[in-house]
Amino acid sequence: MSSKPDIGFCGLGAMGFGMATHLVKSGHSVTGFDVWAPTLEKFKAAGGIPSSSLSESAKNKDWYIVMVATAQQAQSALFEAEDGGIVKALPKGATLLLCSTVPSSYAQSVEKELKEKGRDDIFFIDSPVSGGTFRAADGTLSIMAGGPEAALEKGKWLLDELSAPTKLFIVEGGIGAGSNMKMVHQVLAAIQILAVSEAFGFAARLGLNGKDVREKVLSSEAWSWMFENRSVRTLEEDYFPGASAVGIIMKDTGIITSIARLVNFPASLCTIAEQVYFAAADRGWTPNDDSGIVRLWTPDPVSNVQSTSSDEDKKAKLKLVIGLLTGIHLVSAAESITFAKHVGLPLEQLYTLAVDAAGGSTMFKTYGEKIIPVLEGTGDGDERLESHLKNLKEAVDEAQRIKCPVYLGGGALTLLLASGENTRLVGLLKMYSVK
Amino acid sequence: MSSKPDIGFCGLGAMGFGMATHLVKSGHSVTGFDVWAPTLEKFKAAGGIPSSSLSESAKNKDWYIVMVATAQQAQSALFEAEDGGIVKALPKGATLLLCSTVPSSYAQSVEKELKEKGRDDIFFIDSPVSGGTFRAADGTLSIMAGGPEAALEKGKWLLDELSAPTKLFIVEGGIGAGSNMKMVHQVLAAIQILAVSEAFGFAARLGLNGKDVREKVLSSEAWSWMFENRSVRTLEEDYFPGASAVGIIMKDTGIITSIARLVNFPASLCTIAEQVYFAAADRGWTPNDDSGIVRLWTPDPVSNVQSTSSDEDKKAKLKLVIGLLTGIHLVSAAESITFAKHVGLPLEQLYTLAVDAAGGSTMFKTYGEKIIPVLEGTGDGDERLESHLKNLKEAVDEAQRIKCPVYLGGGALTLLLASGENTRLVGLLKMYSVK
Numbered sequence: 001m002s003s004k005p006d007i008g009f010c011g012l013g014a015m016g017f018g019m020a021t022h023l024v025k026s027g028h029s030v031t032g033f034d035v036w037a038p039t040l041e042k043f044k045a046a047g048g049i050p051s052s053s054l055s056e057s058a059k060n061k062d063w064y065i066v067m068v069a070t071a072q073q074a075q076s077a078l079f080e081a082e083d084g085g086i087v088k089a090l091p092k093g094a095t096l097l098l099c100s101t102v103p104s105s106y107a108q109s110v111e112k113e114l115k116e117k118g119r120d121d122i123f124f125i126d127s128p129v130s131g132g133t134f135r136a137a138d139g140t141l142s143i144m145a146g147g148p149e150a151a152l153e154k155g156k157w158l159l160d161e162l163s164a165p166t167k168l169f170i171v172e173g174g175i176g177a178g179s180n181m182k183m184v185h186q187v188l189a190a191i192q193i194l195a196v197s198e199a200f201g202f203a204a205r206l207g208l209n210g211k212d213v214r215e216k217v218l219s220s221e222a223w224s225w226m227f228e229n230r231s232v233r234t235l236e237e238d239y240f241p242g243a244s245a246v247g248i249i250m251k252d253t254g255i256i257t258s259i260a261r262l263v264n265f266p267a268s269l270c271t272i273a274e275q276v277y278f279a280a281a282d283r284g285w286t287p288n289d290d291s292g293i294v295r296l297w298t299p300d301p302v303s304n305v306q307s308t309s310s311d312e313d314k315k316a317k318l319k320l321v322i323g324l325l326t327g328i329h330l331v332s333a334a335e336s337i338t339f340a341k342h343v344g345l346p347l348e349q350l351y352t353l354a355v356d357a358a359g360g361s362t363m364f365k366t367y368g369e370k371i372i373p374v375l376e377g378t379g380d381g382d383e384r385l386e387s388h389l390k391n392l393k394e395a396v397d398e399a400q401r402i403k404c405p406v407y408l409g410g411g412a413l414t415l416l417l418a419s420g421e422n423t424r425l426v427g428l429l430k431m432y433s434v435k
Numbered sequence: 436m437s438s439k440p441d442i443g444f445c446g447l448g449a450m451g452f453g454m455a456t457h458l459v460k461s462g463h464s465v466t467g468f469d470v471w472a473p474t475l476e477k478f479k480a481a482g483g484i485p486s487s488s489l490s491e492s493a494k495n496k497d498w499y500i501v502m503v504a505t506a507q508q509a510q511s512a513l514f515e516a517e518d519g520g521i522v523k524a525l526p527k528g529a530t531l532l533l534c535s536t537v538p539s540s541y542a543q544s545v546e547k548e549l550k551e552k553g554r555d556d557i558f559f560i561d562s563p564v565s566g567g568t569f570r571a572a573d574g575t576l577s578i579m580a581g582g583p584e585a586a587l588e589k590g591k592w593l594l595d596e597l598s599a600p601t602k603l604f605i606v607e608g609g610i611g612a613g614s615n616m617k618m619v620h621q622v623l624a625a626i627q628i629l630a631v632s633e634a635f636g637f638a639a640r641l642g643l644n645g646k647d648v649r650e651k652v653l654s655s656e657a658w659s660w661m662f663e664n665r666s667v668r669t670l671e672e673d674y675f676p677g678a679s680a681v682g683i684i685m686k687d688t689g690i691i692t693s694i695a696r697l698v699n700f701p702a703s704l705c706t707i708a709e710q711v712y713f714a715a716a717d718r719g720w721t722p723n724d725d726s727g728i729v730r731l732w733t734p735d736p737v738s739n740v741q742s743t744s745s746d747e748d749k750k751a752k753l754k755l756v757i758g759l760l761t762g763i764h765l766v767s768a769a770e771s772i773t774f775a776k777h778v779g780l781p782l783e784q785l786y787t788l789a790v791d792a793a794g795g796s797t798m799f800k801t802y803g804e805k806i807i808p809v810l811e812g813t814g815d816g817d818e819r820l821e822s823h824l825k826n827l828k829e830a831v832d833e834a835q836r837i838k839c840p841v842y843l844g845g846g847a848l849t850l851l852l853a854s855g856e857n858t859r860l861v862g863l864l865k866m867y868s869v870k
Binding site: 250257258264268271272276296396403405413431432 | 692699
């Protein structure tokens, strides 16, 4: 028998399975619930204790982790399941981690419902994660945790187990703060995931082979974590189901844009991205990997494109793809950080966590450092963005010539054009600074 | 034999055929050129003189009208055709009307080339038109004409023949001014044409029958000329070829966005619209009527939707569609008029012509009057747009819930959100006032 505490776990999807089995490997007895029987079998084979009953999975568990896909699922599992659900079964003084990406308002509603149901003995933590399936299985996720101090203190060891040493971020502001931080991080993810497909699609229609594109992007300032991660699957057409479903980023994007509407923030590129995710859903791709959205641009594998260009021509075309991505990533950095400012989050903390998580990009790294002082009133934002504007213009010009949709490229371009004379950074930020 | 002057005509497409046959009916001998033989047959049947040679069509013609689809076609017909083209064949002192929608820079390049070729004896007028095929055939088009005074004086009778009494607009600024005026008018067209499909698509996915939608829109402030005109074909699925091809508005949108990039103007909604037109082109719909873009939302006829809603529910859903359209039309008015200001066009003239041409809408009529004083420095733009923001938010909320793409609705919403506290008109205009 394990000397480490027993843990209950709900939601053994791509991320949850990795997290739960990592805890098993660390020596915990983990009772895992999922609605999908084959997953439970797999979990058993990995040393976990499968459970097809929510209340069973929670009974006598002083520690419980919820990692389902949506707020709706969380609500059902916590409070509404036929067998009474997780909360009813948890012992007094249990610690409950909600690791799903949900609207901050939902995390706050859980806190309220616990109180209303007389279960404020439960130490509840709002702690969404980022980092992808590998880091989930490795216990090296980035975690954004918010909650009452007592809960955070009590749950810290478990958050530590799941995260890398420097990647546990305690976000001030109580329940909802972690989810808000995840939300502004997902601004980067929502835009940069679609940018992978837009760039590969544009490149394919320029006659560039996807492998050449990947190599070039990864060694340029167009690098992003998402591009490096997704492009592996794009090149292999590993979409069925792949590792991260269209439905997941579509859901996260919906959290961003619906909160943005509530608080009157113009989440321009995320709003554009969301419409394209809906178009992908219309094709029936919701359960497929998001790297397969490139099929909106070309039905053929991008790694099969036979380039007939001269070396010089190919170089010029690759430059267009780089210009497209860097322009989009620049604006996505502005959109994410201004949104964080808008909802009152600590900007330096966002920077530190995102630069090294799934939202990271070279442009975020470079321009995040310049954006934050402007928003905090200690910088003038005089940096000229003309070269990025010029490169993005050239890309959009060529896309127009070949009639290739560049949804994000067009959106980023109009924001840069709206920034005013000399295209200074402060002008771009003004497009988002609406208070 | 006709007592009225003989006229040469190049380009007997949907608009050109109407214009040319109208001139025939008015008693002119019109020699019409087209590359499409069946059209020439039809033109002959309508009393015209068909010609399969450009130089024949221009020989001895003191009056010549070019109404081809693109600048490329115009350039080829005017200067580059195998038989020498139109210009070479025109007699000394002929008057040449270029009625195609082309970039102003192209109209200016024709003026330059005429000079370089020693043909500045030709009275050249840059005179794009608007109004649709019925008004073309009726000689009641809106015409935006620019050029040297002598040319305008000489050609006025012919421009009068083609336009309604109050709809000939002489735009100051010489060659290019007419095309610029057409361009900013087409900002309205580019956005409002796509809005027709977006609204019908959204409505269909809400379970509304297209006939109910049309009736409601036409009697509300969501009215637009484009909606009234296109919706007839949408309801009948009259797309093959219909009356106005996707390729035409896609080309016009391309003129808008490429000039916008050149002069650093953020044509936000047109840029969004262009990407969706490219997506329609990807489906092979370039030659189909633009009212068929609704098929991006639903493959089924929108007039076949069986509503299962209660009357109250239906009313609420129709309100969402109205909110979507009015929000889009409001921002399209701002985009068109600020672009006109940006390129130095007379705003009152744009208002007068567009309000009564294909770009017209109730929102343009109402808000155009309020926008112009702000841009001319005689109004404060204090009008609150909150009710439009609220209605558009509700529409986009619901679209998100049912995962329906609303490209323009999302774009219009983020611009309104970016307008700042209280959503005042001046805030919206600032999003476009970049100088």
